[in-house]
Amino acid sequence: MSSYHPLSEAEAIEIARSIREVFPTGEELVSREIGDGNLNLVFHIAQPATGRSLIVKQALPYAKVVGESWPLSLDRARIESEALIKQGELAPGLAPRVYKADHELALTVMEDLSDHVIMRRGLIEGGHYPKFAGHISEFLARTLFFTSDLGMNQQDKKRLVQSYINPDLCKITEDLIFDHPYYDAETNNIEDSIRDAAEAIWRDEALLFEVAHLREKFLTRAQALLHGDLHTGSIFVTPESTKVIDPEFAYFGPMGFDVGAVIGNLLLNFAGQEHWSADDVSRRDRRSELLATIRDVWTLFEGKFRRLWDEHGVDRVARAAGYQDDYMLRLLRDTIGFAGAKTVRRVYGLAHVADLDTIPDAAARERAQRLALAIGTGLIRRNRQAESIEDVILIAEGAL
Numbered sequence: 001m002s003s004y005h006p007l008s009e010a011e012a013i014e015i016a017r018s019i020r021e022v023f024p025t026g027e028e029l030v031s032r033e034i035g036d037g038n039l040n041l042v043f044h045i046a047q048p049a050t051g052r053s054l055i056v057k058q059a060l061p062y063a064k065v066v067g068e069s070w071p072l073s074l075d076r077a078r079i080e081s082e083a084l085i086k087q088g089e090l091a092p093g094l095a096p097r098v099y100k101a102d103h104e105l106a107l108t109v110m111e112d113l114s115d116h117v118i119m120r121r122g123l124i125e126g127g128h129y130p131k132f133a134g135h136i137s138e139f140l141a142r143t144l145f146f147t148s149d150l151g152m153n154q155q156d157k158k159r160l161v162q163s164y165i166n167p168d169l170c171k172i173t174e175d176l177i178f179d180h181p182y183y184d185a186e187t188n189n190i191e192d193s194i195r196d197a198a199e200a201i202w203r204d205e206a207l208l209f210e211v212a213h214l215r216e217k218f219l220t221r222a223q224a225l226l227h228g229d230l231h232t233g234s235i236f237v238t239p240e241s242t243k244v245i246d247p248e249f250a251y252f253g254p255m256g257f258d259v260g261a262v263i264g265n266l267l268l269n270f271a272g273q274e275h276w277s278a279d280d281v282s283r284r285d286r287r288s289e290l291l292a293t294i295r296d297v298w299t300l301f302e303g304k305f306r307r308l309w310d311e312h313g314v315d316r317v318a319r320a321a322g323y324q325d326d327y328m329l330r331l332l333r334d335t336i337g338f339a340g341a342k343t344v345r346r347v348y349g350l351a352h353v354a355d356l357d358t359i360p361d362a363a364a365r366e367r368a369q370r371l372a373l374a375i376g377t378g379l380i381r382r383n384r385q386a387e388s389i390e391d392v393i394l395i396a397e398g399a400l
């Protein structure tokens with residue numbers, strides 16, 4: 001019989017106490033539930049006498065944001081802890097350290113990153129992260145390349161695909177990103193002021209055709225082990241450091257979905273800048289900085305991925321003349337399409353983002369939402385014709 005039950009704070013403390021490398025001495029521990037995500041419990045356990053701390057994250061058997069009417073497999077906690085460990089091995093320093101995982105209790109005990117800030121919050125507050133593009137491009141290039149058929153033994157890859165079968169969380173993405181925003185679904189959360197824009201999307205046959213292509217790729221393309229939910233709420237930053245958390249949506253899917261998630265979420269912040277910047281000059285500077293970051297993320301990612309391919313590629317056939325260039329162009333196009341889909345869903349789908357939702361003035365919020373939709377739909381329309389990352393910059397600037 002399963003021993004699973006949601007932890008009390010006292011139980012979370014007892015589990016934390018067993019991590020001797022963090023708490024070698026017996027002073028009092030205090031616990032605080034700090035989960036602000038859509039799905040899980042997160043306990044911050046601290047030892048005030050020593051200043052030491054760690055995080056206990058536990059999955060609930062349902063989606064916290066909706067309630068028990070939306071059951072979810074607890075196996076996602078196993079997937080999350082295994083993905084965290086793998087990402088930490090492939091991209092050293094860019095994921096939190098995992099101290100312990102208990103699959104029965106669906107929990108992971110990990111490094112406390114409270115000295116960092118969640119990037120979405122940091123961007124809203126005007127933070128600058130000059131090393132971010134370098135760090136995230138490294139994370140993306142190494143985790144995607146070394147779990148693909150280009151960078152690992154192809155029989156071992158098939159076995160790894162098996163252990164990351166993640167049907168419940170893939171279904172969330174299939175519904176909330178690639179289906180519900182494209183009709184009048186009950187789960188959508190549409191402000192009245194932009195309902196006309198949503199309805200125009202539902203009637204746009206050319207756009208729906210592109211979304212069907214993107215959805216097909218998400219459903220069928222086991223290209224590499226993805227993080228699967230790489231938005232700016234899943235990234236902790238400081239000006240010096242970047243740490244990627246929360247890979248419970250990990251599965252083998254199309255690489256562009258992860259790269260596109262990063263770019264789409266930078267664009268959501270770009271869309272909110274009329275409110276978040278103090279004046280016209282700082283708004284222009286901030287937007288240029290965000291677009292430069294997007295350019296750097298792609299350019300650095302592409303360079304690193306190509307270098308890994310040249311130096312560590314395992315597939316003789318993949319050395320065919322012109323194949324790498326063709327592969328990278330297809331990856332760029334997927335990235336642009338997925339960035340668009342990630343942007344649209346956050347405007348009026350089930351789960352919004354603070355970059356737009358916390359703009360207090362209704363008219364300014366509406367302008368930001370419409371801008372995000374113009375950018376998102378522009379990227380989706382363009383994706384299969386795109387030639388370079390400059391297409392993204394032009395679409396974002398052109399939507400202003």
Ligand SMILES: Nc1ncnc2c1ncn2[C@@H]1O[C@H](COP(=O)(O)OP(=O)(O)O)[C@@H](O)[C@H]1O
Pocket residue numbers: 034035036037038039040041042055057096110111112113114118233234245246248
């Ligand atoms: N390793 C960590 N260190 C510090 N805080 C964390 C850590 N992991 C999660 N958190 C906090 O908990 C919140 C929710 O975590 P997250 O993994 O995104 O949960 P969910 O899966 O429910 O979205 C984060 O926004 C952050 O504030």
Ligand SMILES: CSC[C@H]1O[C@H](OP(=O)(O)O)[C@H](O)[C@@H]1O
Pocket residue numbers: 036037038039063065172173176229233234246350351
């Ligand atoms: C019903 S889950 C909605 C949404 O929440 C997840 O994000 P997070 O766990 O980081 O809060 C994911 O993006 C899902 O699409």
